[in-house]
Amino acid sequence: MFDSTATNLSSRYAWNNLIGDQDAIRFLETAILPPYVNACRWFAGKARQQAGFRIQVVHEIAFLSDNQTDDKAFLFIVEAAYADGETERYLLPLSFVEAGHPDASSIAPKGILTRADFDQESGLVVDAIYDERFRQALYFNLAHQQTLDQTSGKLTFHRGKGLAVDDINGLITSRVLPVDSSNSALVFGVSDQGEKYFLKLYRKLFQETNPEVDLVSFLTEKSNFSHIPAYAGSVIWEQEGVPDITLGMMQRMVENQQDSWSQTGDYLNDFLYAVPHRLFTIREDVFDRVELLGRRTGQMHLALYDPDSGDPAFAAEPFTDDYREFIIRRFESLLERRYNLLIDNYTKLDPLAQSLAWVFMEAKEMIDEFVDDFRTRPLESLRIRIHGDYHLGQVLATGKDFIIIDFEGEPESSISERKIKHSPLKDVAGMIRSYHYAVSAKLFGSTETAGIEPDHLQRVSERWFKLIRDTYMDAYLETIGSPHPLFKNSNEVNFLLLVYLLEKAVYELGYEISYRPAWVKIPLKGIMDVIREIEKIRIADPTRNSELPLLQMGLLQTKKE
Ligand SMILES: Nc1ncnc2c1ncn2[C@@H]1O[C@H](COP(=O)(O)OP(=O)(O)O)[C@@H](O)[C@H]1O
Numbered sequence: 001m002f003d004s005t006a007t008n009l010s011s012r013y014a015w016n017n018l019i020g021d022q023d024a025i026r027f028l029e030t031a032i033l034p035p036y037v038n039a040c041r042w043f044a045g046k047a048r049q050q051a052g053f054r055i056q057v058v059h060e061i062a063f064l065s066d067n068q069t070d071d072k073a074f075l076f077i078v079e080a081a082y083a084d085g086e087t088e089r090y091l092l093p094l095s096f097v098e099a100g101h102p103d104a105s106s107i108a109p110k111g112i113l114t115r116a117d118f119d120q121e122s123g124l125v126v127d128a129i130y131d132e133r134f135r136q137a138l139y140f141n142l143a144h145q146q147t148l149d150q151t152s153g154k155l156t157f158h159r160g161k162g163l164a165v166d167d168i169n170g171l172i173t174s175r176v177l178p179v180d181s182s183n184s185a186l187v188f189g190v191s192d193q194g195e196k197y198f199l200k201l202y203r204k205l206f207q208e209t210n211p212e213v214d215l216v217s218f219l220t221e222k223s224n225f226s227h228i229p230a231y232a233g234s235v236i237w238e239q240e241g242v243p244d245i246t247l248g249m250m251q252r253m254v255e256n257q258q259d260s261w262s263q264t265g266d267y268l269n270d271f272l273y274a275v276p277h278r279l280f281t282i283r284e285d286v287f288d289r290v291e292l293l294g295r296r297t298g299q300m301h302l303a304l305y306d307p308d309s310g311d312p313a314f315a316a317e318p319f320t321d322d323y324r325e326f327i328i329r330r331f332e333s334l335l336e337r338r339y340n341l342l343i344d345n346y347t348k349l350d351p352l353a354q355s356l357a358w359v360f361m362e363a364k365e366m367i368d369e370f371v372d373d374f375r376t377r378p379l380e381s382l383r384i385r386i387h388g389d390y391h392l393g394q395v396l397a398t399g400k401d402f403i404i405i406d407f408e409g410e411p412e413s414s415i416s417e418r419k420i421k422h423s424p425l426k427d428v429a430g431m432i433r434s435y436h437y438a439v440s441a442k443l444f445g446s447t448e449t450a451g452i453e454p455d456h457l458q459r460v461s462e463r464w465f466k467l468i469r470d471t472y473m474d475a476y477l478e479t480i481g482s483p484h485p486l487f488k489n490s491n492e493v494n495f496l497l498l499v500y501l502l503e504k505a506v507y508e509l510g511y512e513i514s515y516r517p518a519w520v521k522i523p524l525k526g527i528m529d530v531i532r533e534i535e536k537i538r539i540a541d542p543t544r545n546s547e548l549p550l551l552q553m554g555l556l557q558t559k560k561e
């Protein structure tokens with residue numbers, strides 16, 4: 001049987017009978033998967049103390065073939081265990097490419113798990129996304145809405161409105177899109193029409209339907225919002241008595257040169273070059289773009305607010321006590337973790353970040369008071385399903401317009417948290433934070449502004465940000481229209497926006513401390529802005545009997561111009 005003395009995988013079984021060779025499976029689990037999976041961008045457990053990988057379930061997908069061979073790919077559901085905390089499950093499709101196969105030499109090295117011999121046939125075990133036969137089989141099954149029975153349940157392939165009837169039997173080309181992200185992206189082209197479909201194969205699996213499929217299929221099939229890539233289908237693993245698990249989703253392919261993060265960065269270059277000359281310039285077309293994004297965001301939320309859909313998963317809901325408690329619990333735990341993280345990393349921060357961190361620490365009681373206010377204040381605005389992880393990087397720029405992508409929700413949240421309804425102002429807050437990031441990163445990270453006083457840069461970037469924020473917000477609110485059941489009145493809009501801005505900036509603080517310490521001051525500055533607003537509300541409210549002293553914002557001024 002399996003020869004465990006060889007470094008490479010070798011089995012007397014044929015590839016198609018791999019599952020029968022328990023020794024080979026064990027070798028994969030212990031010797032091949034750990035180094036391979038740890039090198040994959042999509043594996044989120046790299047920093048955790050690992051306790052091993054286990055192949056939990058194996059599905060089979062037969063390749064399309066004229067010559068009656070029974071070649072196939074296996075979809076491995078791999079469980080990653082850790083010393084602490086919950087296990088995770090990942091999707092790993094594998095295929096065997098024989099040495100003589102014409103594609104064998106062109107497989108991307110990062111897709112090769114191991115050399116292998118199966119029944120004396122030599123070749124490579126590869127991530128099947130790099131195998132054209134697997135991609136063709138996926139497309140065929142989706143286009144023809146196949147159901148494939150498996151030993152654990154079945155795989156069902158669903159076709160969405162976005163897949164054109166003419167393309168069901170069309171001649172299809174395919175490739176892997178070279179984006180390094182938390183999932184894998186495959187692109188399918190139709191002859192004479194170029195690349196037309198984008199299939200995202202999810203890697204980390206949820207115990208339920210992926211929120212992205214809920215949202216994208218709802219927007220495509222039940223609304224006329226056209227600024228997302230239309231839903232073209234999905235791959236679902238169905239089992240008796242347990243929720244369906246989404247393995248992949250196909251959408252229309254969007255031709256785009258860049259996302260809005262890099263487009264905003266380009267626009268900011270003009271602004272940046274003028275700063276050393278003490279000129280404040282924003283081109284009109286920048287305002288036009290921001291206004292358009294505000295309108296598209298509003299239209300997306302109007303499409304998600306559909307009182308007539310009859311689908312309870314999308315029905316609007318009030319600000320219940322349960323929801324408020326959920327937000328508060330989550331925020332308080334986040335806040336505690338962030339304070340600890342700041343304390344642990346304080347000495348590594350630059351002086352500006354240190355003074356911002358200091359004011360943030362001082363503001364603890366004021367934040368607690370604000371949280372209490374959120375617990376008890378009457379709120380008549382409504383909550384709906386939203387994008388959930390909305391920032392400039394999630395909006396593709398198509399030239400004259402925008403297409404919104406990646407409806408998977410917040411990376412750190414559990415699947416049930418991602419399906420919770422929020423005020424759409426949570427998305428709005430995400431985009432506002434992103435504009436703040438864009439200008440701060442540009443002004444504080446460019447050589448053009450290296451010799452300029454930080455206080456001056458701060459004021460200039462604040463001016464840019466406020467103009468852009470207001471332009472975005474005005475266009476957004478105008479699109480929603482007033483009165484609208486989503487927003488009771490402008491007081492509630494302002495209050496809720498602060499809640500979500502604070503939550504987002506506190507979340508970002510952790511992301512930056514862990515990944516980009518030089519950017520820690522960006523979310524800290526965002527937190528300061530919210531704190532200032534909270535303080536204004538406090539001062540303006542004569543009924544408030546708060547003993548809290550005013551914050552020492554003056555600490556932040558390093559030098560007056
Ligand atoms: N429908 C699409 N058409 C063209 N490119 C797309 C499409 N959807 C996503 N992309 C590209 O793939 C990248 C990753 O997609 P995204 O949905 O953000 O996946 P992930 O959740 O894995 O980050 C995007 O940044 C974008 O460049």
Ligand SMILES: O=P(O)(O)O[C@H]1O[C@H](CO)[C@@H](O[C@H]2O[C@H](CO)[C@@H](O)[C@H](O)[C@H]2O)[C@H](O)[C@H]1O
Pocket residue numbers: 261389391392393411430433434435437438508511
């Ligand atoms: O895009 P992801 O879903 O992986 O989100 C994570 O990474 C984002 C950075 O790419 C991070 O976003 C933050 O930085 C952006 C600029 O790089 C900025 O536009 C966002 O507003 C800001 O939140 C996100 O927080 C993190 O979860």
